[in-house]
Amino acid sequence: MSDLTYPKPTRELAEMRRSLNPEAEAAFQAFSKAVFSDGALSGKTKQLIAVAVAHVTQCPYCITGHTKAARRAGATPQELMEAVWVAAEMRAGGAFAHSTLMLSTLESPLS
Incomplete structure (x- = not known):
């Protein structure tokens, strides 16, 4: 990924995103985990x-x-x-x- 077009994902950016709406972040993470788990x-x-x-x-x-x-x-x-x-x-x-x-x-x- 080009540093000029897309910022590099960092721990700091992830923590900022989480801190701005921790409930939505937790819900999204749980949803993602459920979606990508083995199933059918x-x-x-x-x-x-x-x-x-x-x-x-x-x-x-x-x-x-x-x-x-x-x-x-x-x-x-x-x-x-x-x-x-x-x-x-x-x-x-x-x-x-x-x-x-x-x-x-x-x-x-x-x-």
């Missing part, structure tokens, strides 16, 4: 999904954090890259699918 999907699969979503939302903090978490959960570099390709296809697919709006507009009379 394994924690590893959930982290791979998170890496893919992070690429679509283009969150550099999420990309870094969930890539590390996925590796700790046993994801391979190949699995991570495949997840990114799925994300890329989904993002491109959205543009392709929405072309129906353009095509239906072409069929409408000009106003």
